Amino acid sequence: MSQPQFSENDQRELAQFLEAENAKARIQQTVHSLTDTCWDKCIAKVNNKLDRSEEACLSNCVERFLDTSLFIVKRLEDLRSTGM
Amino acid sequence: MSEYNNFGSGELSNKKQEVMEQVRGELAMANAQELINKINEKCYLKCVPKPGARLESGEQQCLSKCMDRYMEAWNVVSRSYVNRIQRESQSQMM
Numbered sequence: 001m002s003q004p005q006f007s008e009n010d011q012r013e014l015a016q017f018l019e020a021e022n023a024k025a026r027i028q029q030t031v032h033s034l035t036d037t038c039w040d041k042c043i044a045k046v047n048n049k050l051d052r053s054e055e056a057c058l059s060n061c062v063e064r065f066l067d068t069s070l071f072i073v074k075r076l077e078d079l080r081s082t083g084m
Numbered sequence: 085m086s087e088y089n090n091f092g093s094g095e096l097s098n099k100k101q102e103v104m105e106q107v108r109g110e111l112a113m114a115n116a117q118e119l120i121n122k123i124n125e126k127c128y129l130k131c132v133p134k135p136g137a138r139l140e141s142g143e144q145q146c147l148s149k150c151m152d153r154y155m156e157a158w159n160v161v162s163r164s165y166v167n168r169i170q171r172e173s174q175s176q177m178m
Contacts, residue, residue, distance in 0.1 A: 014103065025115070059160060062164040
């Protein structure tokens with residue numbers, strides 16, 4: 001008893017769909033990780049709403065983390081090219 | 085006895101939708117689960133510093149507010165991150 005196969009078109013569509021969903025899931029995972037770190041850095045007390053300075057802190061926290069990431073990669077490349 | 089070999093194209097496209105819905109659903113669940121775990125951890129830390137014999141009403145209020153704040157924070161982080169990714173990918177295409 002054989003199962004019907006998806007057509008080539010359907011297979012391609014499913015593959016693209018899975019790729020897109022995986023990319024979204026990776027982004028969400030990163031957001032979870034960043035929120036974890038930045039919550040600790042930026043939210044001292046639980047209030048009735050996030051104030052402007054807390055929002056700015058969260059936003060800066062994300063940007064500086066990514067800057068850090070780029071910085072580290074670049075420095076590793078520099079070290080490699082000067083024959084570390 | 086049902087025939088497995090002769091699905092019409094209608095049934096196959098349903099099956100494809102089914103698969104896609106199932107994947108979306110499972111990923112959404114995993115995301116929600118992660119969020120719940122983080123909220124539990126962070127809000128327990130902030131709101132129940134000295135665990136007593138029960139959750140006091142003040143602690144419960146703090147936990148409610150904390151859940152809301154954490155989800156707002158998640159949204160702020162998500163917007164910042166997605167904006168940054170878009171900016172990076174645009175500057176690389178120039």
